[in-house]
Each structure stands twice: as C-alpha cells, then as structure tokens.
Amino acid sequence: MAGLSLSGVRVEFPGLAAPVLDIAALAVARGEDVAVTGPSGSGKTTLINVMTGLEKPAAGSVRWDDTDLVRLGESQRDAWRAGHVGLVMQEFHLFPGLSAIENVLLPVRFRLFSVPAATRERALALLKRVGLSRPDQDIATMSRGEMQRVAVARALLGRPAVLIADEPTASLDAASGAVVADLLIELAREENATLIAVTHDPRLSGRLGRRLSLVAGRIAEDVAQGEGAAPSSATPYTPPAASQGQVTP
Numbered sequence: 001m002a003g004l005s006l007s008g009v010r011v012e013f014p015g016l017a018a019p020v021l022d023i024a025a026l027a028v029a030r031g032e033d034v035a036v037t038g039p040s041g042s043g044k045t046t047l048i049n050v051m052t053g054l055e056k057p058a059a060g061s062v063r064w065d066d067t068d069l070v071r072l073g074e075s076q077r078d079a080w081r082a083g084h085v086g087l088v089m090q091e092f093h094l095f096p097g098l099s100a101i102e103n104v105l106l107p108v109r110f111r112l113f114s115v116p117a118a119t120r121e122r123a124l125a126l127l128k129r130v131g132l133s134r135p136d137q138d139i140a141t142m143s144r145g146e147m148q149r150v151a152v153a154r155a156l157l158g159r160p161a162v163l164i165a166d167e168p169t170a171s172l173d174a175a176s177g178a179v180v181a182d183l184l185i186e187l188a189r190e191e192n193a194t195l196i197a198v199t200h201d202p203r204l205s206g207r208l209g210r211r212l213s214l215v216a217g218r219i220a221e222d223v224a225q226g227e228g229a230a231p232s233s234a235t236p237y238t239p240p241a242a243s244q245g246q247v248t249p
C-alpha cells in the first residue's frame with residue numbers, strides 16, 4: 001500500500017499572519033517509522049492532528065492509500081481514525097478505578113458494548129508483551145511507566161495500520177522512557193504498523209528510520225537515519241519510488 005501522502009496542506013488560524021502548517025508534499029510509506037521533531041510551536045501536534053483527521057486543513061489533501069481525509073466529514077474521519085489509528089499520548093488518558101485490562105478494552109466496550117473473547121485474549125497477550133503480569137491491577141496503583149505501557153497495549157489492540165505517538169516518553173523517567181521507546185519501536189515493527197512519533201527524546205527519535213524537523217510549520221529537514229546512527233551522520237531522505245517526493249522549506 002502507498003501509505004500516507006500529504007499534498008499542498010495548509011492549516012491557518014484566524015488572527016495569525018502565517019499558516020501554522022504549510023506542507024507542499026510529504027509521503028510516508030507503510031511500515032516506515034518516522035520521528036517528528038522541532039521547536040515548541042513549530043506545528044508538530046498540528047501535523048499529527050492533520051494526519052489523523054482530527055484537524056481539517058484549509059487546503060490540500062491528506063491521503064492514506066485511497067482515502068483522502070480532507071474529503072470526509074467529521075464523523076467519517078472519526079470512524080476512519082477508530083479503524084486505522086492507535087494513539088499514544090504524553091498523558092495516558094487512562095481511567096483510575098479500572099484495571100489495566102479494562103482500560104485496554106474500554107474503546108472496544110464503547111463501540112461494541114460486549115467484548116469478543118478473541119479481543120480479550122489479544123488484550124491479555126498485549127499486556128504480557130509489554131511486560132505487565134497483573135492485568136487486573138487497578139491503574140491507580142501503577143507507576144507512570146506501567147501506565148504508559150498499558151496505553152501502548154490499548155493503542156495496538158485493534159491492529160492499527162498506523163501508530164501515532166505524541167511525546168510518549170516526555171512525562172516518564174529515563175528508565176521508563178527507554179522501555180516505552182523500545183516497546184513502541186518493536187511492537188510497531190512486529191505489527192507492521194507505520195509509526196509516527198512526535199518526540200524530543202533522542203532515545204526514541206534517534207532510533208526511528210527517518211526524522212522530519214519542522215520549523216514554523218514547514219519541513220526544514222527530512223533525513224533517513226539508521227538504527228543507532230547519530231543524526232549528524234544522517235543522509236538526505238530519498239522517498240520510496242511511488243511517493244510524492246521530498247519537501248523543501
């Protein structure tokens with residue numbers, strides 16, 4: 001599949017002289033893992049919101065395969081997102097008073113009211129995979145690192161084609177952040193999900209295959225980087241043959 005293709009995307013807000021996001025072209029192949037970096041206010045969250053259909057740009061197209069999110073209404077975009085995207089945010093959005101397993105299953109409960117046995121099995125397997133051995137433990141009693149691991153399991157439950165993470169390690173201590181970074185990368189690869197992570201954390205950004213840097217809403221840098229390679233040794237990114245191509249600021 002082609003993956004993601006953005007073309008001529010602009011996001012503007014009233015009262016601002018310049019667009020907060022202005023992307024001529026950007027392609028991300030399926031299964032790629034991409035770090036999005038850039039200073040505060042450079043448009044990283046806006047880019048993620050556009051990619052997931054939370055924000056509709058004033059102009060341009062946002063295609064995932066044959067679906068242009070810009071042409072969909074809000075409820076269609078919501079349905080598309082529920083079916084295709086797993087989200088891991090800086091704040092975990094978990095419910096204290098519910099167990100780890102119930103938190104993982106909550107989105108399914110909201111949609112289907114009852115949980116199929118196979119889904120519960122997958123939720124249990126995912127909790128085990130992220131290293132949590134007590135699925136019935138109340139979220140309120142978990143450490144922050146454990147909570148984020150629950151959030152990673154929840155994001156992957158529906159086998160999303162796309163895993164989006166917005167500063168997933170920012171509120172964690174170094175050791176927990178490293179564990180969560182490892183899990184995101186490993187699980188995205190195991191599940192063949194495209195991983196797009198907004199992050200300032202070099203433990204995460206340095207290990208992803210490609211790094212996009214935003215400055216004032218534009219892509220200032222787009223580089224391929226090998227596993228473990230220092231960003232300074234990165235080579236200019238060459239897009240996959242079928243993609244729209246490289247972006248210059």
Ligand SMILES: Nc1ncnc2c1ncn2[C@@H]1O[C@H](COP(=O)(O)OP(=O)(O)OP(=O)(O)O)[C@@H](O)[C@H]1O
Pocket residue numbers: 013014020038039040041042043044045046047
């Ligand atoms: N609804 C809005 N109305 C007006 N301006 C907005 C709105 N949403 C975002 N902005 C502005 O758009 C710019 C980009 O915001 P965005 O949250 O995407 O940046 P960011 O790179 O994610 O920042 P940070 O790293 O601080 O989270 C900022 O200047 C922000 O103030």
